[in-house]
Structure formats: structure tokens, C-alpha cells
Amino acid sequence: MSVNNLLENWSQFRHFHPVDDKPHDPYKWAMSIDLDACTGCNACSVACYAENNLPVVGKEKYAHGQAMHWMRIERYWDEDDRDFPDQGAQFLPMMCQQCEAAPCETVCPVAATNHTADGLNSQVYNRCIGSRYCSANCPYKVRYFNWYDYPTDDNVWPAEMNQQLNPDVTVRGKGVMEKCTFCVQRLHAAKGAARSEGRIVRDGEVQTACQQACPASAISFGNLVDPESRVHKQWKAQQVELDKEEQTKDKKEEGGSELRGYRIFEELRPYPSVMYLERVRESAV
């Protein structure tokens, strides 16, 4: 393989899902987040702590950048020189984008993070040796490392707090990397239940914890290859395609496209599974 061939056809080599002979079947989990509905209230983030046994690290470790929030709300201000932010702030829920060509996967020396058939970027805790290369290579900075043994040495869950731990989710020990799983334990349960009835999971049957909590219903989640799913319809309406790095909207940028779906850092070609819908602000005031 020549270098030229590799560079020219990079996207083909870079990711396996979906390619013509191996479409996601029957599942490709994906999300869409409407930033015009999102209020930045943090309910999703707290719900994630509750569902996924995330440790509360405390002030000192938070200061060291060791917070474990798989789902975080980023807040941005306008970068103009006005005295007041008179168009409010910009909020962005940020979690693992479950990239189709995940930059984290290729650098793992032990293949602890890899792709599942239903399009998740999975993390195998037992295999992880804590090299942290994946985190270094993640453009979204959504991988979190267990610098400490939170359940034991740090006693993050003292008696009775430990009774709240979700038995469906591993409590991670020191030295492993972790991140948002799209609530894989819920997906697993839903798929199992559907399989026993000889069908696939219907849209709305499974929700991620963040989606379920979101007071403004800003988060949609579902099976992208199911034409009946809301996520599929939203991606389609916004003309965002999973395996493209340039969408209709990008091509029309100058004239305005009436579309507001986009993926973050698409130009890096990780092919993320999360589509955001641009926040809208009224032009009349």
C-alpha cells in the first residue's frame, strides 16, 4: 500500500463501520442533542453519577483535573468585546462521542478500548493497563482515569452510601480508564429482552440516564439504522451522515442552509455518533 493510497483513501482504512459489506446490523446507537432546548441545568450530569457509580472526588482532586464526570456541561461565552453577555451563555453537554473511527482505539497498546458491533466505543476494564494514551488522543477529553482507588482507599462510598451503587455497573478500581458508555448496561438489558421476544429494540424502549432525566428533553437517543427511530429521523432531516466528514450544511455554509445539525471536530474525522443541533438566537431583538 503506497502512502499516497493510504492518505487519499484514509476514511476507508480508518474506520470499519459502516462499510458497504458490513452495515450496522441491527443496531447502531447514536444520539442527537438539541442545544436550543438544553438549558445547562446539569440534571444529566447528576443522573449519570447516579446511574454509573461515578465517584465524587472532592475539591482537591477536582482542582487537579481528576473529576470523573462522564457527562459534563461546558459553558462558553461570546468572544466579542461587549461589556455584557447579552445573548446569554452557550451550554454544551459533552460526553464520549462514541466515534466510529475513534482516535482512542488505535493507540491503546492492549486493545482495551475497541468497537462493538452496535457501534459503541467500549472500554474493557479488565484489559486496561492504564497507559492513558487513549485519553491523550481523545479530541473531546471525555476519558477519565482512576488515579486513586476510590471505593477503598478514598472511601468515596462510606456505609450506607455504598448501598446506592448500581449493581449493573462495575465499580472501577485504581489504574483503569473509564468513560461514558451510552449506558451500555441499559442497552444490554433492552437488547436481551427484545431478543427473547424475537425482535429488535423499539425506539423509546431504552433511554440513557442523561436522556431520561433531561427536563427539557434535549437529548434523543436510539438506533440510527432503525428508520422509525427519532434519532434516525433527526439525522436524516439535518442531512448528517455518519460516515462523511463534510455534510450538506458545510457545503452550503455561506448561503445559509436552514440546517442546524453538526458534529464537533468533524474535520478530525473521528466520525462521532453524537449530532448536536445548533442553539438558535432570535434575530429580532
Added chain:
Amino acid sequence: MMNSGFDRRDFLKVLGWSGVAIALNGCGNTSVEDGKETVVSYVETNDYMIPSISTYFNSTCAQCDAGCNITGRIREGRVLKLEGNPDSAINRGKTCGLGQAGVQHHYNPDRVREPLLRKGGQGEAITWEKAYALIAEKLNGVSGEEIAFLTGGVSGHLKVLLGNYLDSFGCKNHFVYEAIAPAVLRAANKKSYGVEMPRFNINKAKVVLSFGADFLGAWVSPVHFSQQYAQFRKGVDGQRGVLIQVESKMTLTGANADRWVVVRPGTEGILALGIINALGTASGDIAAKVRGYDRALVSKETGVPPGQIDKIAALLKLRSPSLVLAGSAAEGYAHGSQNAAAINLLNHVLGNVGKTVEAAAVVPFPQMAPATGNTAALKTLNDGLNAGKYKVLFSYAANPVFTAPGAMKFKDSLAKAGFKVAFAHYLDETAMQADLVLPLDSALEDWGTQVPEYMAEGAQINIQQPLMEKLHANTRGMGDILLALIKLRRAEEYKKFDDYYAYLRTAVLQNKGALGGGVADDDTFWNETLSKGIIKLAGSSHALSGNAATAGLSLPAPAAINAQYPLHLIPSVSASLRDGRHTNQPWLQESPDPLTTIVWDSWVEIHPKKAAELRIAEGDIVEVTGKNGSIKAQAYLFPGIHPDAISVPLGRGHEALGRYARGYGVNPFQILDAVFDKETGELALHETRVKVSKTGQRVIVVKDEGFVGGKQMGKKIAVRVSSDKVELSEEV
């Protein structure tokens, strides 16, 4: 069944149905009363509890008073997670972060586990029998006037029992205190609309003009309003709703506005009248009232540019119906009632009353209707305590030692009460001052009924039921304690109720017909009620009385700058920490403040311009000094605040309340001046003036945003688009 010595009317009163508009069905003894059936906790392991399979029970969130209906996920007898109940008209399956953290209230390691009696400086564990005997002894020979009962907002059968208990002494001293409550607004609404809490249809409005109402954060019923907001953004008839937020310090709602309008603190009412003037549609009294408020004057007094006032007026005229909301930022002044009245007037002028401001449904049982809290009650209590009026004081669901304004010196006043009993989940600052602390079941262990103040659609009574067995053997439900106490007074009327569960069950079944039970047998109806977690009522609603009178409306000119204390102190209310009662829930401590992204600590928000003037940089420890003391906290440069104001969040700065709360941050309640709204007597939270000085110390602010502080550095991360560039009606 009326074989004991009291009549039917008394019996109705006992059970909370007095004033019933709907006739009660025929009475009959229940199997519990007959002793044929024993009361077994609903969550005792049953056949359907299979290891590794979750079961779900409905209950009601007790983290705030909004009354969201929740579903608890229970596995192996433990409650693991709370979700919203999809059948609820209030929260429709959704929850906020505060609600999610409800499990950390329940599993909190710092809960009180035994009744504690003060012995010197220590609490000594005693038995419940001894505790009840002690209360009886202390109440012996004490008249009703010498007893005070302090609570937070209460409703449902707990309120009924409490009322009846106080009645048994002829005691009228029930002080319902909430440190942060829309009490001024209730009074203003009563005058403007004829009801204290109408229904606000954000989802039907094309424009929402909010004067400091943080309806997406901590105001009234935020989960409900957040859903309405999402619909409002999708648009009525395809036209996306526009949110304009007017305030001096940006709230979460302000951060989501299309246009955030910064206003000089306290001049919200003037701006409202200025907008009425600019609309030019008012006539008669109203036109006369606003005549003086031309854009030049209004702009000068509020600091809002004249062009902005015109634009707001033009938009309101163009897009109807709209909705105008008065929030805590407008209420928090000595002229707070006037501000709220002026803002409500705008709704009348715009013709929104009856469209986006509607009559709310009411529960037809006045005894159960919520006793809503306010701060005027605290003042009355404080005065009474200072006058040495109370020999016995009970305290439940309120922490005034932490939340009373410093100027009130409430801790000293409290010491003047003879015997202080605190019903508490944790040893908070108030419980630490009590002589007797009685440990309560958590909200996920207790039985109850709750009636929300803000009714989303039809009237409803919320059911609270245990989601698991009690964690600690010696805690008791508040209802059980009250029942035990009232039995000491009125044994005859209450002896048939073994516990609060039996009381609730009897009460609900007694009124089965009115509660929608129809002809279902008792067990079926009761089980269905518990299973649903909500009793939806065919309640009526009080009609709004469209009173647009301007009589008595007069707004003071903006206060002159105080040379000694030149800055306004805005104590801000966060959606998760509120008045500080939940600060010991670690998820909330570690959940970044949405606007500053700061965790685990307090901060002083100051506008970058003002900070430059005072040579303050981020992380400088600054001293905020007012007439009633000072606090020290890290400075955070925040663009969303008026340069003449600073803001410190409420909720932190605990000296008690357990390991996750004690010692983190500072408590701005401590330095609040005791200034009150002239009409309602409510504490004016925003009236404190302060000065800020550097201490010379400096820290690195612990926050979630990066060192560059919320900049996208030219990357396309969080993207915004102008509304004329999209077609929302064609979206999914």
C-alpha cells in the same frame, strides 16, 4: 363507626377532609381498624422481588416543594435510582439534578440515628419512650400561646395532623418559614390576578419577558417550566418563542435568554412601567400612571438603553400572546411588592391574563392545601422569642440558624426558648441548638401525602411511600411522631390508628369516592393509588379576577449610591443548593455551578470592569463587608452582573450538617441586613449593601471550565445560529 365520643364533623377534621366540597361516601370500618388486617410495609420483600430484577415504585420527590412525581428503582430491597414518573402532569417523567440526588439524602452517612438529648455540650442517645415522656413533661402546664411550632412548607395529611395537634393546645403559633420563597409574588399575584399562584403557560407564549424569574433554575416548579420552555423554543404555530430576561445578575434562565438585559438593581418595576409607556396601548388610569415613565427617564434610572426599551415593546406588540414573569430578583427589595405589581400590570396591558396567565386548579380540601413558607413568619417568631414568649419550640424542615439574616441574630433569640425540640434528618445548625433532637425517616422511607403549591394541570395529591425498608431502626416518620404526640392529647380520636400508615390509608379510603375510587373495593383502590403515586382530582379552579388597578402603585427612584457600602449584594439561589439544606449531598457539591462552573466552594461574582477598578483578579480572596459583618471568599470575574453589584451564592458555609457540607465556603445569609418589603413584611434579600476589599491572599479557583475561561478559541464546538437562518417547523 361513630361509636366513640366524637361526631362526624370532628372525624372529618381528624382525617383532613373538612371543608369537603364533594360528599363523602358511606362510612364503614376498614379491615385495619377492625384489626382483621395488620399493616405491613409495602416494601417488605415480596414474591415479586427476584434477585437481579428491578422493581419500580412511585412516590414523590421531597427535595423541594414542587412536588415532582418520581419512580424509584429498587433492587434486592435497595433503592438505587430515582426517575420521573411519566404520568405526572408536573414533571412528565423528568427530574432535575437536585431530584436525582434524593438518594444521597436517604443514604447519607451523617443522618441522625437516635433521639438525642442535650447533656452539657453533648447529645446523649435516649429512647423514644423517654423522648415522648420528656415532651409531655415539658408541655405540662404550658399554654398554647407559649408553644411555637416552626416548619418549612407543609401540606397534605402531615399538615392536617400538625394543625390538629396544635389545636389540641389551642396553639396558633405555627410559623411556616422558607428562606427562599416567592412570598412577595404570591401577595402581588393575589392583588393582580385574584390568586396567589396562577398557572403560567410558558409553552403558549410567543415572547416571555422575565424580570429575574429563574424558572429554569430554582423558581417555583423548574422541571415543569423546563419542559414548557422546550416546547416554547419549538414554537407556537412554528414561531419560535423569544425569551428576554431582565435582571442584575445572570441566572441560569438569563443565560438561556435571546436577550439578557442588565438592569440597575431594584429598578425592574420602573422598566416595566417604561415598557407600558413605550407600548402606548394603555388607557385610563394605567396610561396616567405610566405617563411620567418616558424612555429618557426610564433609561436613565434603569441603565437600559432607550433603543432596547423600544425593541422590547415593539416585539411584545408584534407577537401575542406573551407572558411577563416577576421573579425573586425583582421581589427582593423594600419596594418588592411594588416591583411585582408593576410587572404584573404589564400582563394586563398586554392582554395575557386568561391566555398565558390562567387560573390554576385547586385541591378541594383546604385543610390539606399547602401552608406555604415565607420569611415574615421568621420575623414574627424571632420577635416572640426575644420577648421570651415561648416555653417550648418545635422545629421541623427549617434551619433558621443557618438561613436567618445575620442582622436578626436568630441563634441568640433561639436560646431564649425554654425547651427546643428539633425533628431532623441531620444535625444541622438549628438541630445543634436544640435540647432534644428526634431523628426522622428519610423521604424515601416515609409515608405521606403532598399537595404542590403550583398545579401544572388538574389538581393532584401526591403520594409518598417508602421505597425501601428503613436504614436505621430508631428513626421515625414525621407523621408517626405527630400521631404519637397527638395521642398524648387526644387519645380517644386517634387511638384506632396504630401508625401513620393506618391513618393515611383510612383517610384516603374514607374519601374514596371524591378521590376517584368509584366502586372499587378498598384494597384495590388503595393498591392502585400507591401504584400510581398520584391522585388526580376533578378539582375546580378559582377564577382569575382581572384587576388591573394601579391604585397604590408607586415606585421609588433608584437608591442613591451609599458611599460607605457602594455595592449591592445579590445572594444568588442555585438550582441545586437552594437554601443550603441539601449541601450535604456530595453529587450536588461536585456538580459545577452552571454559570461559573465552580465546585465545592463559594465565590464572589464581580464584573470584570469593576474588578479592574478595584484591582481584583480571579482567585483573590476578597472580604465582603456590610453593616452586619463580613465574609471572605474567592473572587470570580463574571460578565453577567451589573458593575454596581456583586453576587455570592447561597447554600454553602455550613458549620454543621455533616462531612460533605461543613467547612466548605461561606454563608452570605450571615451578613444580610434585616430590611423588609414594606407591604408584605418579607425579608428583602437584595437590599444589603456592601464593600469589597482585597485580603492579599489568593487561591486557584476550583472550577470545571479550563484556564482560558469559557472560550472556544476559534473552534466550532458550541455553535449558535440566528433564528432567521433556520426553519424549525421542518425539523423532527
